[in-house]
Amino acid sequence: MRQPMKILFIPGNSPYPIFSHTPLATAARNAGHQVFMGGIDWVLPNIASVGLPAVKISPVSMEEVSAFMGAMPEDPAEQLKAVGRVYAEIAVDSLDRLLDLADHWRPDLVVGGGMFYTAPLLADHLGIPSVRLEWDRIDSRAYDPGAEPVLAPVLAELGLDKVPAPDLWLDVCPPSLRPEDAVPAKLMRWVPGNPQKPLEPWMYTKGDRPRVYITAGTRLFSGEGLRDMARSVGKLGAEVVVGAPEAVAAELREEVPEVRVGWVPLDVLAPTCDVIIHHGGGGTDMTALNAGVPQLIAHPEYPTTATRRIVEYGAAALVESGGYEEINAACESLLKDPSYRVRAQAVSREMAQLPPAHEIVGDLERLVAERA
Incomplete structure (x- = not known):
């Protein structure tokens, strides 16, 4: 050396x-x-x-x-x-x-x-x-x-x-x-990195229901949107996990007690997920791709060609506007159509070879x- x-x-x-x-x-x-x-x-x-x-x-x-x-x-x-x-x-x-x-x-x-x-x-x-x-x-x-x-x-x-x-x-x-x-x-x-915490078995264990992870990233200062989205997606019969900074998570736990809420290590959780819903953040996007998980970009924080490219590739869905009915419909499509996971897993294998x-x-x- x-x-x-x-x-x-x-x-x-x-x-x-x-x-x-x-x-x-x-x-x-x-x-x-x-x-x-x-x-x-x-x-x-x-x-x-x-x-x-x-x-x-x-x-x-x-x-x-x-x-x-x-x-x-x-x-x-x-x-x-x-x-x-x-x-x-x-x-x-x-x-x-x-x-x-x-x-x-x-x-x-x-x-x-x-x-x-x-x-x-x-x-x-x-x-x-x-x-x-x-x-x-x-x-x-x-x-x-x-x-x-x-x-x-x-x-x-x-x-x-x-x-x-x-x-x-x-x-x-x-x-x-x-x-x-x-x-x-x-x-x-690219290797996923995020804050860690002591793991609980559910974080790395696949349950008997589809698992949907929802996050709005690290620059989140209010949980109202996450709360409403979690309630809506929960109607699909999925297990919902919400990732949020602790200052936001504490209030959300009281409002949606049926949902797991907190800052979960996403590198651990992602492989157990069926869909990841997020705001277009690069870290969540890359973690989903790395794990080969389909993603739904809902109301993206910044519209980018990168978002459209992954949608065109077939590994994601995009809801730029509209309400929770549109988000639920897109999420349900991702859960039922296996082609999204096939395309996401293809990217995951490609990333592993770099x-x-x-x-x-x-x-x-x-x-x-x-x-x-």
Whole structure:
């Protein structure tokens, strides 16, 4: 092995990117390299929960994220711009903190997430290689128009006309679901990661009824929609499990006592599910594909071509609008038509054949050696 490296991971501004980057960060650490992971204040406990050193790059809190989500524009294009803008603002705000970190712990390599703005700016300042590791199947270039006006002054100071391209682009999207205009990238196997808790037998045991898992992701601050959907889907005769942060789950348990509610380790639960219903989040989507489980994307948080691609492939159904009758009808179709599971399992086998994270560590080592 070459000399141990110092690698800084900067995945993104919510919990899911942390878990998406954890396999590669852990593989690098297991290979003997020093690894730090940076994040906004909200996600620092998530970084610590996966056993990695957590570095605060911005004081943005959960309350501020909640306020931002609550003020999100209704127009889909404006939503993308709003998200791109806030990621760019955090990138600019975090640069001084990261440069201070480099005075004491200078990275040899920086790995950034899908909205890649912090990592390449820091890498350019330090003259080190950068890697872009996508979180999921979503093409994050759609957020760039919102980021560009914020980044323009910083890029001008650096003498750049655009965000520097990464030295290595890593993509976890299964080949069958990659868009035709996808950026050339090295593919890496995606491994599910999420908060863990002591397991109960029902979490990994298949029952005698179809199991439907419902979630709205990690950025959930109200459980009203989950409550109503759980009651509706329960009418299909399915066992319903609702995944929600504990602050939301506590209230839901009282309102729907017949439903299992809580933050269940989805990597454990997914193989026992017959359908996974969610909001279009990348982590849930990838976990369902990894387990070969059909999914129903209901009222997606952000409309994306990635969502439509999996529907066209035949491994998912989409309900963009409409009420619980439409959702129930789509869910029932997924439960009764075996073709959805056949297609989902085909993607699962494809994902399993991609290079695992520990093989990618050698690529990181070569980048640093070549730059040296």
